Amino acid sequence: MLKRVLMCATAAAALLGASLPAYADVSVKIGVLNDRSGPYLDISGEPSVNAAKMAVEDFGAEAKGIHVSFVAADHQNKPDTGSNVARQWFDQDGVDVIVDVPNSGVALAVAKVTREKNKIFMDSGAGTSVLTGEQCSPNTVHWTYDTYALAKSTATSILKEGGKSWYFLTADYAFGHALQADATRFVKQAGGTVVGSVDTPFPSSDFSSFLLQGQGSGAQVIGLANAGSDTVNSIKQAAEFGVVQGGQRLAGLLVFITDVHALGLQVAQGLNLTTAFYWDHDDGTRAWTKRYEAVNDGKVPTMDQAGVYASVLHYLKAVDALHGKDTAAVMAKMREMPTDDPLFGHGRLRIDGRVTHDMYLYQVKTPAESKGKYDYYKLLDTIPAEQAFRPLADDNCPLVK
């Protein structure tokens, strides 16, 4: 009797085994680490988590045997908080990959922890080009944009229009300094000069003193090497103090669509800006945005949130191809496969961790040109992927031999 039961059980197990695929299911845990209370809440925050979930859904991960779970946390724009969360996620919570992480200071700290724990870090929100330069790591993917690409496109366009002497308002932390350094390089290359700069405490609400110093410098262009509410306040206050009427030009080196929304077209019109993603770019971005808005209270996606979607999608493709999540194997697979999604088009992941894709130079529309909600930009130029980002040779990344 017992023998018969055992035999039946064995037969059933064999049958069951045969009906399953030859490989086991994979469970991955994604940690979305970003700003949930401070100046970068609107460019990242909870919508980044929703964007990552959209990627899981669109890829049909569950049907392919990939079980994805999420955790999310606020890094409060503090590098020590960020690295503590990352450490806990990797050590205790079984997180495999951390995504988003706006704020360059936090991103550099998280990159260090990720490398130490041999997991994967896919950054979308941070700007510093140091992440794929001196501090590059085999465990880092930098998806959306960086200070080099922003500076190259925006600064070059303004230099072409005759803005040769520059004064910088620089947010006093990793991102601001990287952005100023990258922009300075292009200003000098084009034969321009940097007449001065001021490091502003981050975050600040009053930029009038610094703008006054910029006005006094006599520079043709005041370059804003800052982001988020810092950028909004400096552009708004520049309008108040008649910087543009005084014959000077403002260069917002990093402007998100949420910043333009906060400024209003009346103040923001005519601003040149560089972005990796604009919702109204083509049918693919429009269709995706429609679905995105449905789960985010009608808010329009920033390039940061779009980058979270695209990076998670690329990661899942690699996990699916390997049927496993071994860090080195997934990283190798992600480098091997070209990146391809409706938001950023075609691109690739380089050895230094940089993802290259097209970048766009836009100009903010006038109130008369804008036809509806969030109809803010008109395209001036497309910078092809090969030219948009820093060449590997100039990286100073130890991984590039």
Next chain:
Amino acid sequence: MHTFLGIPTQVLFGQLTLGLINGAFYALLSLGLAVIFGLLNIVNFSHGALYMMGAFAGYILLQVFGVNYWGALVLAPLIVGAFGIVIERTMMARLYRLDPIYGLLLTFGLALIIQGLFRNSYGVSGLPYAAPPIFRAPLQLGFMVLPAYRAWVIVASLVVCLATWFTIEKTSLGATLRAATENPVMVSAFGINVPRLVTLTYGFGVALAALAGVLAAPIYSVNPNMGADIIIVVFAVVVIGGMGSILGSVITGFALGLCEGLTKVVYPQASSTVIFVIMIAVLMVKPNGLFGRAA
């Protein structure tokens, strides 16, 4: 060009004027805090959140009800002041007999809740609020272009601060108030409703914060975090001026605005910390603050 300490005088005057504007906000906010602390002995940590609510009240009044800036300047302090009165009656009144630390915890918790709620609904990028049309044209001061609206802020703040000081220190109403905090039992024996007096005083302190919020709306973006950014500085101002000293908080507010303005020229990176350095220095020499009475 003349220079002072190696700084061109033009730049110096410009920065001092801007410092004065920030000082105007510090003065208005620390005044409200000083009134509340001096008369109620409450460390009102929700003051920054109430300032932010003032700015939002102005924004909502304009967007939803079409009330312009001048209307908001009157209505927003009334609305937020009424909100403050509700808070005082329903929550704070229960804590007067306890250690002041409970009041501090309550108001701090309230601040976090209020800010969180606004952040949830409005995000952090800020909302635009235009200055009224008569302030559109900037003033040419010779050494700088001063937006007319900012000049108005200095004037408005000075008038409100002086009027408050006068009311509390020089009128019979103010004398009653001060007496009520000194010895509430004795004052109620004279037939004065002390709890109501306390409630109205708190409401007034809150209304001052809301007024500062409406004044700030056209300068800074209306932003849920605007109160959290400024409140710590304002507390330092109150401590430097002497907890509860009304004139002290006003003078210190303007003076520290000037110090901050100067720092922005000499060493900008330190401009967010200079006030705290001054606070430490003052406390080492005068533990009760510059204008504080010995405890």
